[in-house]
Amino acid sequence: MSVVNYQCPNCTAGLGFDGKTQKMVCEFCDSSFTVEELERIKEEELRESMEEKSAHWEGFSPEQWMEGEMEGMKAWNCPSCGAQLIAEETRGAMKCPYCDNPMVMPEQFEGMYRPDFVIPFKKSKKDALDALRKHYLNKPLLPKVFKDENHLEEVTGMYVPFWMYDLKASGRFTYEGINTRIYQDSKYRYTESSIFHVTRKGSMVFQKIPVDGSKKIDDTMMESIEPFSYEELKPFQMSYLSGYAADKYDMEPDELTDRVHTRMRSSMQKVFTDTVNGYGEVRQKGADMRISGKGDVKYGLFPVWFLNTKWNGRQYAFIMNGQTGRLAGDLPVGKGILVQYWLKRHIPLTLLLTAGAVILRLLGVM
Amino acid sequence: MKGKRHCLAAAVFFMLFLLPVNVLSASGTGKDRVYDYYDVLNEEEEAALNQELEEIYDTYGFEAVILISEDVQKEERMYAAEFMQVQGVGYGENKDGMCLFHQPGKRNVTIVFRGEAQYAFDTGIQDILLDGCTKYLKEDNPYGAYQVVLKALKGGLGRWSLGKSVRPMDVSGSFAGFLTAAFFISLTVSAVPVFFMTMHQKGKMKTIRQMPNADDYIEKESISLDVERDIYVRTMTTRTPLPKDDDHYSSGGSSGSFTSAGESFSGSSRSY
Secondary structure: OOOOOEEEEOOOOOEEEOOOOEEEEEOOOOOOEOOOHHHHHHHHHHHHHHHHHHOOOOOOOOOOOOOOOOOOOOEEEEOOOOOOEEOOOOOOOOOEOOOOOOOOOHHHOOOOHOEEEOOOOOOOOHHHHHHHHHHHOOOOOHHHHHHHHHHEEEEEEEEEEEEEEEEEEEEEEEEEEEEEEEEOOOOOOEEEEEEEEEEEEEEEEEEEEEEEEOOOOOOOHHHHHHOOOOOOEEOHHHHHHOOOOEEOOOOOHHHHHHHHHHHHHHHHHHHHOOOOOOEEEEEEEEEEEEEEEEEEEEEEEEEEEEEEEEEOOOEEEEEEEEEOOOOOOOOOOOOOHHHHHHHHHHHHHHHHHHHHHHHHOOOOOO | OHHHHHHHHHHHHHHHHHHHOOOOOOOOOOOOOOEEOOOOOHHHHHHHHHHHHHHHHHHHHEEEEEEOOOOOOOOHHHHHHHHHHHHHHEOOOEEEEEEEEEOOOOOOEEEEEEOOHHHHHOHHHHHHHHHHHHHHOOOOOOOOOOOHHHHHHHHHHHHHHHOOOOOOHHHOOOOHHHHHHHHHHHHHHHHEEEEHHHHHHHHHHHOOOOOOOOHHHHHHHHHHHEEEEEEEEEEEEEEEOOOOOOOOOOOOOOEEEEEEOEEEEEEEOOOO
16 A cells, blocks of 8 residues: 655654645744645755766666656555555555565445455466366367477466446347248149248346456456356455455446347347247347346456466466356467378378278279 | 152161171171261271170170161160160070160160170169260260270170179279279368368367357346237248150160060160
């Protein structure tokens, strides 16, 4: 957690703000300064300090943060060792890399940012590494050198912010149902098509459709490790975060509804189409789905293990559901291996079929 | 007009029944075995074919003839059988023989066997003989077509003369040609399962996928179907004419056993 201190330039005692004079006043030496004066003094001291250091060191010219460079970042002080750490401004929990002290920044989860739920981690870091090794198995197209040489750069257990949508949808779907009969007489073949206009209308309720609320985390990756089991959904408590990283959301629920609606539409379409029976062919003609009533949205933190590896100059990212252990991540396909795999099967099969044809010919079948 | 018709009938009668041929000659030497009434072959080709047929007769005791004529307005196999009977084509007690009957104008070729040869050279073998033959006929090379049939016939007769059954491979051309065809067909066919196997393995490498729907989040018992309406609109009927049966005089692909004047034959006929 970050703390700001104001010190007297004359005696280094603490300064307090005096409401009457509107100045910062030293309790010990009665010096008084305006805030602007204090800032100027501070800058001057810093400049002198830099000059002194430059006098001793060749090439010592530390840069100052330019405007905008710190955008999206925030500085935190470790309460255990005092180290200053820079992290994304959405970070709500992390581990100090110096003393391994778990840090939780409660103000990140205050007010509107307080999660409603959390799914605690069930899978450990070891489980994540084991899952990754298992992910490499039975993949004949994976270059062997990848398994042997890929360098695990980072394994991070993080609580990812999710929005969970409870929505009711109503839909109206129209179809054309066709039954076909074929018969013939001595001269013609007749095709008789009976056409029906089919309508289905109804509603269905969806509960807790999850969408991750973080801009920097890929939504497709998060969907790859679904579903999370909501039976283990717990009311939020800060203590669950200790030992893991955590992010707060930086995308509002309204920004993510498109994806939710797309998934709902797909489900609704399938459910209603399955009710159209008794036809040889069904063609959808129209589909209209609307969200009925006000939906409900909750904010939760879900456990995810992030594993980043590097091989051949490229980064490979894998993620694992910290509750169920489901792992996802794209693996490289060796082009030479692909060709070898193909040839190792195509050539023997061709020879086998040719030999079969020759045997049949010798037997007089062909 | 009547007079012309009589002349034509007499000419046909003469051609079919009174042409000077050495019928049922015991030695068979010098007998014309190529009856080219359509002038498809030149003298050299006709002589070469005659020679080959003579060799077959001398080697295997089997009499084969080639008949080339215009459209006879009759079922081809029956006509070929009658020709063999009238011309006495066939050797020995069983009258083993073959007639290759080609009607260039009608683009039809027929092969008929007589005697015990009809069982040795069954319809399957006949089809193979015609396959080889029609390939050349389509290229307007009747001489090549006849040669292919005679070569295949010799292959079959060689085996039959040893008391063994005639196999497709005995009449269907070179083994090298078969092997090459078999290899390329196998190469193409085996590519299909290998393709699917490879795609399956490639698919296993990509596990980052969007969820297609929200089925996991549908609340149980919440699906409510308020309107379920199926209304009959209309019936549409279309008709397509059936392909016509083969003409009585044409045989796009007839084959099998039949009888002529109480004698059984086996033959296959094909249009090309």
